[in-house]
Every structure is written in C-alpha cells, then in structure tokens.
Amino acid sequence: MVSRLYKKQLIELSNNPYNFGKPDEIFSTKEAFNKLCGDKITVYQKGDPLTSIELWFESVSCIICSASASLLTKNTEGMELNNCIEFIRNIETAIKNGTLLDHKFAENLNCLDEIKNYPSRTTCATLPWTTANDLLK
Amino acid sequence: MNKKHKEILENIRNEFPILDQKINGEDLVYLDNAASTQKPKSVINAIKDYYENDHSNVHRGVHTLSVRATEAYENARSKVADFLNSPNKHQIIFTKGTTDSVNLIASSVTNLIQENDEILISSMEHHSNIVPWQELCKRTGAVLKVIPINENGELLIDEYEGMISDKTKLVSVVHLSNTLGTINPIEDIIRIAKSYNVITMIDGAQAAGHFPIDVQELDCDFYLFSGHKIFGPTGIGVLYGKEEILNKIDPYQFGGEMILKVTFEETTYNDLPHKFEAGTPNIAGAVGIGASIDFINNLDRDLCHQYEMELHDYALERLEKIEGINIIGKSANKSAIISFVIEGLHPHDIGTIINQKGIAVRTGHHCTMPLMDFYGIPGTVRASFSIYNNHAEVDKLIDAIKLAIKMLK
Numbered sequence: 174m175v176s177r178l179y180k181k182q183l184i185e186l187s188n189n190p191y192n193f194g195k196p197d198e199i200f201s202t203k204e205a206f207n208k209l210c211g212d213k214i215t216v217y218q219k220g221d222p223l224t225s226i227e228l229w230f231e232s233v234s235c236i237i238c239s240a241s242a243s244l245l246t247k248n249t250e251g252m253e254l255n256n257c258i259e260f261i262r263n264i265e266t267a268i269k270n271g272t273l274l275d276h277k278f279a280e281n282l283n284c285l286d287e288i289k290n291y292p293s294r295t296t297c298a299t300l301p302w303t304t305a306n307d308l309l310k
Numbered sequence: 311m312n313k314k315h316k317e318i319l320e321n322i323r324n325e326f327p328i329l330d331q332k333i334n335g336e337d338l339v340y341l342d343n344a345a346s347t348q349k350p351k352s353v354i355n356a357i358k359d360y361y362e363n364d365h366s367n368v369h370r371g372v373h374t375l376s377v378r379a380t381e382a383y384e385n386a387r388s389k390v391a392d393f394l395n396s397p398n399k400h401q402i403i404f405t406k407g408t409t410d411s412v413n414l415i416a417s418s419v420t421n422l423i424q425e426n427d428e429i430l431i432s433s434m435e436h437h438s439n440i441v442p443w444q445e446l447c448k449r450t451g452a453v454l455k456v457i458p459i460n461e462n463g464e465l466l467i468d469e470y471e472g473m474i475s476d477k478t479k480l481v482s483v484v485h486l487s488n489t490l491g492t493i494n495p496i497e498d499i500i501r502i503a504k505s506y507n508v509i510t511m512i513d514g515a516q517a518a519g520h521f522p523i524d525v526q527e528l529d530c531d532f533y534l535f536s537g538h539k540i541f542g543p544t545g546i547g548v549l550y551g552k553e554e555i556l557n558k559i560d561p562y563q564f565g566g567e568m569i570l571k572v573t574f575e576e577t578t579y580n581d582l583p584h585k586f587e588a589g590t591p592n593i594a595g596a597v598g599i600g601a602s603i604d605f606i607n608n609l610d611r612d613l614c615h616q617y618e619m620e621l622h623d624y625a626l627e628r629l630e631k632i633e634g635i636n637i638i639g640k641s642a643n644k645s646a647i648i649s650f651v652i653e654g655l656h657p658h659d660i661g662t663i664i665n666q667k668g669i670a671v672r673t674g675h676h677c678t679m680p681l682m683d684f685y686g687i688p689g690t691v692r693a694s695f696s697i698y699n700n701h702a703e704v705d706k707l708i709d710a711i712k713l714a715i716k717m718l719k
Binding site for chain 2 (some may be wrong): 174175176178179184209210211212213233234235236237291294297
C-alpha cells in the first residue's frame with residue numbers, strides 16, 4: 174500500500190525539514206540532480222568538517238527526497254568525519270539493497286524502508302546521501 | 311457522439327489486449343500515450359507472423375525467405391510513403407526512432423553548415439531536438455538560436471520572423487509538443503523558412519499518430535516520427551526527406567547495405583534510401599510499423615481526433631476545478647495532452663500515489679528541461695489520451711488526484 178510509503182513521519186520531515194537552507198560559514202558545497210526527474214539538491218557542510226559534521230541542504234524535490242535529506246542532516250550532526258562518511262555509505266547501500274531494517278541504525282531511518290517496494294523511487298531516497306558522500310569524501 | 315460512434319470506439323479498445331489487466335488490484339487506466347501508445351492485436355500478430363513464417367535477412371538473398379523478408383520490409387516502406395504522401399518510397403528512411411532520425415540529419419548536414427551559420431529551434435523542443443544541434447554547432451562553429459514562446463505555450467511567430475535571416479541554415483521545430491500539447495503552426499514556420507531558402511525539419515513524433523500528415527503539402531525538407539507512438543513497435547522510426555537534399559547530404563553510418571561498390575581504396579555509396587541504412591535493419595519493426603499504419607488507415611481519423619479532444623476537454627474541465635492546480639500549456643490549438651502541477655505537491659509523489667489506483671501517467675520534465683525552466687517548475691504530471699481511453703477513466707484520474715492531495719497535504 175502506498176500509504177506505507179507516505180507515512181505521516183515522512184510527510185512531516187518533508188514539511189518541516191531539519192537544517193534546511195543555506196548556512197553561514199559554508200566550508201564546502203555539493204550540488205546534484207536526480208537524473209530521472211531533474212530534481213536538484215545542494216548539500217552544505219557548515220564549518221570545518223575535521224572539527225564536527227554539520228550538514229545543511231536546499232532542494233527542489235519530492236517528499237521522499239526532502240525527508241531523506243532531513244534524516245541525513247539530523248543523523249549526521251556532530252559526527253566525526255570518517256565515521257560520518259562510513260555511516261553515509263552504509264545508509265545509502267542499505268536503502269539501495271532494501272536492508273535498512275536489518276541493521277541497528279537510528280529508528281527514525283526506518284521510515285525509508287518501504288522505498289524498497291518502489292524501485293523507480295530509490296534514487297529519490299538515496300540522492301541526499303550520495304551527494305553528502307561526494308561532498309565529504 | 312452517437313450510439314454508432316460509441317460502438318466503434320468500444321470495439322477499438324477491445325483491439326488492445328494489454329488494457330484488460332489489473333494494476334495494484336485496480337483496472338489499468340493508461341494515460342501515458344504521449345510516451346508510448348499501446349499495440350493493437352493486428353500489430354502484435356504481424357510481428358509474430360513475420361518471425362514465425364518469413365524471417366531472414368533482407369536484400370541480396372536469393373532464397374525464398376530472404377525474398378519474403380525483403381518484400382515485407384519494402385512493403386512497409388511503401389505504406390509509410392503513402393501515410394506521409396511522400397512522392398517516392400525511396401525518400402523514406404527507416405531509423406531507430408525520432409531521436410535517431412534527428413541525429414542522422416544533424417550529423418549528415420555537417421557538410422552544409424559553416425562557422426557563424428545559425429540553426430533555429432523552439433523553446434518547447436524535446437532534448438532530442440536540442441542536443442544533436444548543440445553538437446553540430448560545436449563541430450562547425452554554428453550558432454543555436456531559440457524561438458521564444460508565451461505563457462500559454464504558443465510559439466511567437468513574429469519573433470521567429472525577426473530571428474530568421476540569411477545566416478539561418480536550418481529550422482527544426484516540433485509539430486506537436488509532447489509536454490504542452492501545443493500544435494505549432496508549422497505551415498507558417500516552413501513558409502517563412504522557405505522564403506530564406508532555409509532547410510526545414512519537423513519533429514512529428516507526437517503528431518503523426520493523431521492527424522494526417524502530407525509532406526508534399528507541408529513542403530518541409532524533413533519530417534520524422536517513431537513507430538511506437540503510432541501503435542507500432544519500439545526501435546523503429548521514420549525519416550522522410552526531400553530527394554534533392556537527401557542526395558546532397560552525407561551518409562550517417564557506414565558499412566554493409568549502404569554501399570554500391572567497395573575496394574580497399576574507395577567506396578561508392580548506395581542509392582536512396584539504402585545510403586542511410588547501414589547494417590541489417592529492424593525488419594520486424596518495419597513490418598510492425600506497416601501494420602500500425604494499416605490499423606490507423608482503418609480508423610475514422612476525424613472521429614478519433616474528435617473523441618480524443620472530447621476526452622481532453624472533459625478532463626480539463628474537471629481538473630481545473632481542483633484547488634491549487636495549474637495547467638501548463640494553454641495553447642489555442644492543442645492536442646489531447648494535459649500537463650499540470652498542484653501547488654505544494656511534487657509530480658513524482660502524485661504519480662506514485664495514483665499508480666496505486668492503476669493509473670499510468672508520466673511525471674517529471676518529459677525531456678524538456680529548458681521548458682521546465684521557462685515555467686520555473688521541476689516537472690509536471692502529464693495525462694495524455696488516446697482513442698482507447700474513456701470518460702470513466704478520466705473520472706478515476708480525478709478521484710485518484712484528489713486522494714493524492716488528501717494523503718500528502
């Protein structure tokens with residue numbers, strides 16, 4: 174059922190995204206497009222990433238992409254750089270493979286699990302994570 | 311529409327076996343016809359029959375199957391020639407599709423284009439009628455210019471007249487916009503171009519399946535379309551060209567079939583149309599497109615067009631009543647395509663939810679990203695109608711959109 178994909182939590186995250194906007198003190202920026210639909214996302218690292226990760230984002234995108242970006246910025250906040258890169262790669266892989274629930278990730282990420290039943294929308298969920306990985310690596 | 315007409319249209323729907331299925335437990339409502347139309351039994355059977363009985367490689371073979379395959383392939387070419395009212399069948403080139411046809415022309419006219427020459431396209435072109443010209447300009451130093459449109463999605467003919475000059479060498483414009491549904495005044499576009507002796511190319515991918523095309527009356531240099539948008543198979547397309555210019559431009563690809571004589575020192579190219587058909591062609595695809603033309607020729611095309619527009623008008627009337635909807639493309643001369651956005655909702659989210667109700671629409675930029683930039687939107691939801699759709703399906707579309715709004719807002 175499509176209502177399992179568009180959970181209340183997902184819509185909430187999209188309507189009230191975390192760290193949405195262009196921060197001051199931008200250390201680095203990465204822009205990416207969803208080749209399937211042309212949606213655009215920009216991920217920013219605020220401050221020196223060697224001190225602490227603080228990602229922000231701006232996007233013109235669907236609910237799934239903006240909610241996923243919101244989960245990215247929330248869950249990576251305060252992480253150490255190398256741990257953050259590994260975490261981002263693990264989440265991206267888990268979304269692609271449909272194995273989010275097989276790991277002990279933060280519970281708030283579980284709302285992205287249903288995307289495994291919508292292969293045409295996987296990129297919507299992974300785009301923020303792919304972009305963040307490209308930004309930090 | 312009288313009872314007899316309704317019966318005719320119901321019978322047409324029965325010719326399309328794919329429509330009789332459930333998607334997510336709901337009856338399939340296929341409204342993605344601008345992307346690709348479904349196939350009638352006659353087309354499916356023609357391809358099956360060809361492979362079961364007549365397949366071999368075409369031309370040059372002396373055995374019976376090769377003769378039969380060649381006849382099937384060349385008969386299809388004759389059908390296409392009649393379909394477009396081409397003066398000769400050798401002016402019909404089979405390609406992989408419209409994109410391939412544009413690439414063929416953009417590559418083959420290179421010898422006619424020089425630095426600072428100008429190529430004109432319109433703001434509503436598909437990427438396939440933008441990128442090949444950008445590449446031609448890179449190769450030659452020519453300049454790509456874009457004819458503007460107004461907010462309704464109508465080409466600004468006065469602006470076009472002001473842009474065309476002695477520098478202009480080629481004008482390439484879409485007949486019917488895949489995103490907006492706009493039917494462009496190609497008769498005027500061609501006439502103005504001709505007064506400057508400019509080569510004209512018309513992208514008829516969307517148009518050819520909806521209304522009769524007469525290339526002699528249009529007087530265009532090139533007209534192109536795809537099989538899969540006129541109830542035929544994928545992987546086959548058509549390029550019509552005027553004989554004079556087809557003889558003047560270079561071949562696109564090189565190899566077997568397109569030669570008359572080869573030595574290690576030099577090659578003499580084959581006559582039309584073979585000069586542009588290197589390698590073994592898509593024979594079954596040609597048979598399929600021939601069958602799709604037979605199917606179309608058996609339709610009352612005026613009735614079908616009238617019916618498609620009736621569906622369009624009914625859908626538009628109901629869609630316009632939905633709060634927050636914005637119709638993209640309001641040309642006075644339009645076909646049965648409706649693009650729209652709903653305030654605060656992303657097209658992909660709407661598309662995913664209404665798919666749950668069995669409804670297939672296209673969402674996104676429709677390979678017209680510059681057009682999306684013009685309207686300041688990332689994409690649209692596009693419902694495109696064909697002869698097998700009906701009013702009840704429009705009602706299901708409206709209900710499903712209302713459900714999506716309720717779920718997402």
